[in-house]
Amino acid sequence: MAVMDVAIEIGTSFTSIYLSGSGVVLREPTVVAFIGENENKKLLAAGSKAVQMQGRAPEKTTVVCPVADGYIVDADACVVLMKEFIKRILPSYVIFPRIRALLAVPTGLTVGERKVYEDVLRASGVNEIMLVDNVIVTALGFDLPVASAEGGLVVNVGGGVTEIAIISLCGTISGCSVNVGGNMMDKALIDFLVGKYGLKVGSATARRIKEEIGSLYPNDIASMEVKGINTNTMTPSSLNVYATDVYEALLPYYARIAEAVEGITNLCPPELASGIHGMGLFAAGGASKMPGFDKVLKEVLGIPVTIGEDPEYTAISGAGKLLGNKELLNAILAQQ
Numbered sequence: 001m002a003v004m005d006v007a008i009e010i011g012t013s014f015t016s017i018y019l020s021g022s023g024v025v026l027r028e029p030t031v032v033a034f035i036g037e038n039e040n041k042k043l044l045a046a047g048s049k050a051v052q053m054q055g056r057a058p059e060k061t062t063v064v065c066p067v068a069d070g071y072i073v074d075a076d077a078c079v080v081l082m083k084e085f086i087k088r089i090l091p092s093y094v095i096f097p098r099i100r101a102l103l104a105v106p107t108g109l110t111v112g113e114r115k116v117y118e119d120v121l122r123a124s125g126v127n128e129i130m131l132v133d134n135v136i137v138t139a140l141g142f143d144l145p146v147a148s149a150e151g152g153l154v155v156n157v158g159g160g161v162t163e164i165a166i167i168s169l170c171g172t173i174s175g176c177s178v179n180v181g182g183n184m185m186d187k188a189l190i191d192f193l194v195g196k197y198g199l200k201v202g203s204a205t206a207r208r209i210k211e212e213i214g215s216l217y218p219n220d221i222a223s224m225e226v227k228g229i230n231t232n233t234m235t236p237s238s239l240n241v242y243a244t245d246v247y248e249a250l251l252p253y254y255a256r257i258a259e260a261v262e263g264i265t266n267l268c269p270p271e272l273a274s275g276i277h278g279m280g281l282f283a284a285g286g287a288s289k290m291p292g293f294d295k296v297l298k299e300v301l302g303i304p305v306t307i308g309e310d311p312e313y314t315a316i317s318g319a320g321k322l323l324g325n326k327e328l329l330n331a332i333l334a335q336q
């Protein structure tokens, strides 16, 4: 029987799958659409097709985001989604493979919460499951020496949650999760635009503004025309939104992340402090793509800051690297 080794991250915004020998073979929104109700409920769309139905689905269609704030909140929907994603990545010549999965999970899960992740993957057709903390695979994505006593300081700013940790000797020395992520920033931007311009935009538009012209540099002059609803007349309206609007709306959130990282560095044991200060902070996750985030972090922390090249891929590529290093994998699993 063919054995397939995969690494999986089921994020609030995106699910990624790394197939051993091939690399990242899937990155799709963690969104699933169903048609019908109860026992007649059927899968209608998964991933990017399901996202397009958000906010415009007819009565018999439901669009579900099975992960919120970093955690699985709808296990049944998550199983349907994972079954579909796994089906998509299986090479057509492989019949009934035995699937071994390394799953990146939020840091600090309880035994019960870990079981939810295991049950979801098992019900999705995975035969063997290994759970590894997101922060560890994030560090591996940066090639940090996680097994050494030197360790490293990492932050992963995702769609639902920000995870921060100091890692050493294959485990987490100190860390925390902050419930700030890209989704919360989208909502903050929506509220900001209502307050400033009386323009209500949808969450997809807010995300687009943030990703296309967003910046944490106060004098960025980029702008874009956006469509929404005039909240006074309740009629469709469009106007120019500026990078400085994103700056004003989102700086407090990025500053909160920087302060939370500072809180973790203050807990750093003296033996690790000089190494951590020398190497600095390594930041990953889609929301760390915001231009100027490194500057905000440096101002607060006073240490070097490295943002991942494609930071939304750092954790899954780190998990993929771990699949290929059995000795390190065993050492890390022993600490989980």
Ligand SMILES: Nc1ncnc2c1ncn2[C@@H]1O[C@H](COP(=O)(O)OP(=O)(O)OP(=O)(O)O)[C@@H](O)[C@H]1O
Pocket: 010, 011, 012, 013, 014, 015, 069, 070, 071, 157, 158, 159, 160, 161, 162, 181, 182, 183, 207, 210, 211, 212, 214, 284, 285, 286, 287, 288, 289, 290, 291, 311, 312
């Ligand atoms: N250029 C950008 N500026 C700011 N945010 C961005 C940018 N590009 C992507 N993002 C945000 O990154 C988030 C997705 O990041 P990522 O894929 O790391 O999240 P996730 O792993 O699904 O979520 P989590 O780890 O919180 O469960 C989204 O909120 C998206 O809007």
Ligand SMILES: [Mg+2]
Pocket: 009, 011, 012, 156, 158, 159, 285, 315
């Ligand atoms: Mg993530």
